Amino acid sequence: MKKHPRFLSLFLFIGVFIFVIVPFVPLILTSLSFGWRWPDVVPQAWSLRAWEYVMNDGRTWQAVGISLWIALIVTTINIILAVPAANAMMRYPVRGRWLFEAIIFAPIIIPPFISVMGIHLTFLRLGLTETVFGVVLAHIAPTLPYMFRAVMISYQTLSTDWEDQARMLGAGAMPRFFHVVLPHLLPGIVAGASLSVLISLSQYLITFIIGAGQVVTLPILLFPFISGGDPGIASAYSLLYAAIAILALIVMDAALKRYYQMNKAAQNQAKGVKP
Amino acid sequence: MWRKSKPYLLLLPATAAIILLFFGGIFDGLLKSFGYFPAIGQTELNLAAYDRLLSSEAFWESLTLTLRVAALSSLLSAIIGALVAIALFFLNDAMKTTSPKAWHRLFQLPLTIPHLVAGYIIVLLFMQSGFVSRILAAIGWIDDIADFPVLVNDPFGWGIIFTYAWKEAPFVALMLYPVLSRIHGSWREVSRVFGAGNWQFIREVVMPVMMPAWTVATFIVFVFTFSAFEVPYLLGVTYPSVLPVYSYQLYTSGTLADRPEALAVNMILAAITILLGLVAYYFSKRWNVLKGWG
Numbered sequence: 001m002k003k004h005p006r007f008l009s010l011f012l013f014i015g016v017f018i019f020v021i022v023p024f025v026p027l028i029l030t031s032l033s034f035g036w037r038w039p040d041v042v043p044q045a046w047s048l049r050a051w052e053y054v055m056n057d058g059r060t061w062q063a064v065g066i067s068l069w070i071a072l073i074v075t076t077i078n079i080i081l082a083v084p085a086a087n088a089m090m091r092y093p094v095r096g097r098w099l100f101e102a103i104i105f106a107p108i109i110i111p112p113f114i115s116v117m118g119i120h121l122t123f124l125r126l127g128l129t130e131t132v133f134g135v136v137l138a139h140i141a142p143t144l145p146y147m148f149r150a151v152m153i154s155y156q157t158l159s160t161d162w163e164d165q166a167r168m169l170g171a172g173a174m175p176r177f178f179h180v181v182l183p184h185l186l187p188g189i190v191a192g193a194s195l196s197v198l199i200s201l202s203q204y205l206i207t208f209i210i211g212a213g214q215v216v217t218l219p220i221l222l223f224p225f226i227s228g229g230d231p232g233i234a235s236a237y238s239l240l241y242a243a244i245a246i247l248a249l250i251v252m253d254a255a256l257k258r259y260y261q262m263n264k265a266a267q268n269q270a271k272g273v274k275p
Numbered sequence: 276m277w278r279k280s281k282p283y284l285l286l287l288p289a290t291a292a293i294i295l296l297f298f299g300g301i302f303d304g305l306l307k308s309f310g311y312f313p314a315i316g317q318t319e320l321n322l323a324a325y326d327r328l329l330s331s332e333a334f335w336e337s338l339t340l341t342l343r344v345a346a347l348s349s350l351l352s353a354i355i356g357a358l359v360a361i362a363l364f365f366l367n368d369a370m371k372t373t374s375p376k377a378w379h380r381l382f383q384l385p386l387t388i389p390h391l392v393a394g395y396i397i398v399l400l401f402m403q404s405g406f407v408s409r410i411l412a413a414i415g416w417i418d419d420i421a422d423f424p425v426l427v428n429d430p431f432g433w434g435i436i437f438t439y440a441w442k443e444a445p446f447v448a449l450m451l452y453p454v455l456s457r458i459h460g461s462w463r464e465v466s467r468v469f470g471a472g473n474w475q476f477i478r479e480v481v482m483p484v485m486m487p488a489w490t491v492a493t494f495i496v497f498v499f500t501f502s503a504f505e506v507p508y509l510l511g512v513t514y515p516s517v518l519p520v521y522s523y524q525l526y527t528s529g530t531l532a533d534r535p536e537a538l539a540v541n542m543i544l545a546a547i548t549i550l551l552g553l554v555a556y557y558f559s560k561r562w563n564v565l566k567g568w569g
Contacts, residue, residue, distance in 0.1 A: 012362045012378065019355070020384050023441065026399040026406035038404045038420055039412045085289035092282035103290055107297050109552035111502035113519065114541040115297045117526055118304020121314070141297040148289065202389040205504045205523070219391055219505075226395040227509055235399070238392040246387050 031235035050232030054240060059221060064244060067217040070132060071200040071248070074139045075193045078147040081140075082192065083185065086151035091160065105145045112142040116206040123210060130214035138210045139200045146199065147192035154188025183263070190256045197248050218244065301545060308538035315531065324535035334540070336515040341501060344432040344517060348439035349497035355440060356447025357489060361481060363448070364455040365473075379452065386445050390438075394509040397438045401426040427510055434510035435517075443496045450492035451485055458484055487558070494555045502548050518544050 030036065031050050033043030054060055085104065088094060107115075116138050120129070128134035158181065166176045204219040211220065218241045225234035309320040328334050359382060366378070385393065400406050408423040417423055427434040458480065466476045504519040511520060518540055525537035 008362060009366055012359075012366060015362075016359070016378060016382055019441070019444075020381055023396045023400055027396055030399055039409060041406075041409045041413050081289040081292055084285040088282035088285035092285075094282050094286070100286055100290060103293055103298070107293065109498060110297075110301070110545050110548050111504070111519065112297070113504055113523075114304060114545050115300030117300075117522070117541060118302070118307065118538060119296075119300030121307075122299075122303055137296055140292055144289065144293065198387065202391070202505075204391060205508075219389065222391060223509075226391060226398070231399070234395060238395050242388050242392045245389055249387060 027235050027238060030231050031239060033232065047232075050230070050236040053233055054236040059216065060237075060240070063216050063218045063221040064240075066132065066215065067201055067219075067244070068248070070136055070139060070215075070217065071197040073136050074143055074200045075147070075196040077136070077140060078144050078196050079151075079189060079193070081144060082147040082151045083189075086148055086155050090152055090155035104148050107141040108145045112138075113205045113209070115141060116209050120209055129210055130212045132215055134210045135207050135215045135217075138206045139203060142203065142206070143196040143199045146195040147189075150188045150192030150195070151185060154185045158184045186259065187256065190252055194249050194252050197252070198245060201245050201248070304538045304541055308535050308542050310535050312531070312535075324539040328536050328539050328543075333515070333521065337518050337521040340432060340515045341517040344435050344439075344507070345497050345501040347432075348436045348443065348500045349493050351436060351440040352443035352447050352496050353489065353493040355444035356492070357451060357485065359444065360448040360451035360455055360485070361477065363452060364458070364481070367456070382448060383445050385442050386449070388442070390442065390503070390505045391509060393442050394434075394438050394506045397434055397441065397510065398427050401434060401437060403427075428512055430512050430515065432507070432511060432517075435507050438506050438510060439496070439500050443500070447489070447492045447496065450488055450495075454485060454488045455481065491555060491559045494551070494558075498548055498551045498555065501551070502544055 029043055032046055032048070034045040034047035034049065036043040085100075089097070089100065094100065123129050123134055123137075128137065162180050162184075163176050166180045171179070201217075202219065203217075204223065207215060207217050207220060211217070213220070218237075222234070222237045222241055225237055306320075308324055310317055310323060311320055363378060363382075388396075398405070402408075403420050403423045403425060405423075405427070408417065408420065411417045411423065426437070462480060463476060466480060471479065502519060504523065507517040508520050508523070511517060513524075515521075516524060522537045522540035522544070525533045525540065
């Protein structure tokens, strides 16, 4: 019985390793190989050709910039829309609550490309196709429900007593929101923002329909390579794309931690504790 | 007056955004699926597109493929996800250290990888000259590229199924783990007192606790894989294609006459997903998924 954990732990280690890590091996090897022939498990010749192509091509960094820019605008709009809505949902008696929930959560169930294909000709008439703004509008529906849900969960644990206390101490609506409510919501907002950025970054079809090939985000740039293009360049682009998605998450997480540290330091100083 | 309408005013921007941008698009598509194209002078509504669609063989083959791929993907993700969640649970129970958290983190990595990249990873692994085929050749199981089965861009959809299993198994595990972690250590001891082994403990205690969350997680994966576009577009074949890809093919075929049909496919897809979503919602409410037991 005592031997069990170690055996299980080893088993799990091998299983997770094969399942999660090994699939990346051919991706990395292909991006670094030169004419990797079939029966060779490891390439015979190595080359940085694919990475040089990807790093030196101006389109790469333009695509990275546009992808992150769209994700940032979409997420900002989502925060502005979701915070008041979540506030109303959690703290007021709302009649027809289920209807509001059904409307806002609908894009999780119904695939957004259905709506985008339907609205395409209308966007064309309004001159919104081929523009970053049009793509931003198309990205809002698939991302907003996740932000809304995350902020709603944050509101669940925020008692109105805190705001009442601040009100009694003479704080107006704005200071109450920025010093009492917002710090409490921040972890939820960051969680929602992470999902919002991740989903915005991974949209291919709706960006392609509305952007019409003129708004080149990373997935748009990547697709011709992975569907029958140069495998080396396709692998390098795939790794870069995955790295940017993961990096965006890590940066947001780190920013939140940094905010808490700074806040704590400021509070300690106010209390006279030496840092 | 202000107090009463305040929550509705707070809800207005978000609700209006979704109604305009999302439901507006669906409604727009619905009208056009009925042949409403004022731009080319068609303002009469008819069911011609649905008629043509429901009597075409391509649509039914597409529907069958979509159902098969979604069912197998969600089943495979559910099995792998549950195995990992149970293994993590026992590990946590036995060691009482923080190391399973690291496992958990690592296992979640596929969740953050974009779908197109995950699809390409499967291409490089499972194409006939791919990594798995090379390893099998190295250990002498196959002698020729042609000996390796066609698993990518195949008519059955294996490549799509593998990609979803890789991406969604961590999601299932993530949904199950919090439920499992609510099983108290003392229950294990009680089960031992009554003479239950590990296997019996899993069957009699862990499985029933896990079941509601497991079913709902599997269902969510099913609904998602049923209506997702990117992975089958990359890893499927031109014919038969899954419904979202079929719709896209019709939409971009070049003739305006196919567009109502494409939008009709979309409306059928939307109707099916709404139905599935309602079923999932009903069961998740009834079973109290987050608690694990009712």
